[in-house]
Amino acid sequence: MAQLENIEAIEKRLWKAADTLRSNSELASNEYFLPVMGLIFLRHAYSRYLAIKDDIVAKLPSRGGKTRELTKEDFSQKSAIFLKPEAQFDYLVALTDADDRAEKIIQAMEAIEADYRNLRDQLPKQEYRTIPNEVLGQLLRGLNPDELKKATGDIFGRIYEYFLTAFADQGAHDGGEFFTPVSLVQLIVNVIEPDHGKIFDPVCGSGGMFVQSAHFMEQHQQDPTQLTFYGHEKNRVTTRLAKMNLAVHGLEGNIIGGEPAITYYNDQHDGLFGSADFVMANPPFNVDEVDAEKVKNDPRQN
Missing domain, CATH: 1.20.1260.30 (N6 adenine-specific DNA methyltransferase, N-terminal domain)
Structure with a gap:
């Protein structure tokens, strides 16, 4: 290097x-x-x-x-x-x-x-x-x-x-919402230690959680292709960045983007809830206008 x-x-x-x-x-x-x-x-x-x-x-x-x-x-x-x-x-x-x-x-x-x-x-x-x-x-x-x-x-x-x-x-782009600083992502990954199975980020942005999870595997002499990545991202442009980011690192994932993928109201990865091995995210903490009525019966809040 x-x-x-x-x-x-x-x-x-x-x-x-x-x-x-x-x-x-x-x-x-x-x-x-x-x-x-x-x-x-x-x-x-x-x-x-x-x-x-x-x-x-x-x-x-x-x-x-x-x-x-x-x-x-x-x-x-x-x-x-x-x-x-x-x-x-x-x-x-x-x-x-x-x-x-x-x-x-x-x-x-x-x-x-x-x-x-x-x-x-x-x-x-x-x-x-x-x-x-x-x-x-x-x-x-x-x-x-x-x-x-x-x-x-x-x-x-x-x-x-x-x-x-x-x-x-x-x-x-969107006030920088598409990107969580690498240092913060690395901290989250090192705490959670995703070393197998399904990795889910419900607000995946440009896919940094997935890339750093793969780096974590490589640092521990493990094959990152053992991981399966799933993500939601409401912005279509950011979804494109996420898919490019995965591909440029030699990774693949199931990233769903666009308006129906607003993670508060839509669970696009049907059947993933409760079965993901690791969930990691940097939630949009500055969003405070979520319609509580729309999510009151959502099983994910339990």
């Missing part, structure tokens, strides 16, 4: 690159945070892809002197996303001003969604058409510095969390 000070320098450099959108486009932070997180997602997915690709290729079976092609199953077994050539970050960085970068990024997102049903219609796409072509070029290059290519370990998992924190601090 790169030294801590090097990681911090990379994080700040990447944030500075992303923050150029503030001065070089007409977008406010609440408008560009999702497309930026989409590119961070792509860059992290590419980092994980490259980290294991050579090992996978070396072990591919051959028949008649011909080696079979890579498949998404090869990468799923290693908790990584398979990327077709058009979805690989180097391909996007190499585009010129003569290319329609927004269209190419959209095609990259569509290629991933075609292979991963849990990400279908969740990745940002049309949002890139609101960003000038040359600014997209600057952003792609800025998110791909040389020192990042040399870093090892799950550095991009940390960078993804850094960006979530920075956008939350900036008030980019």
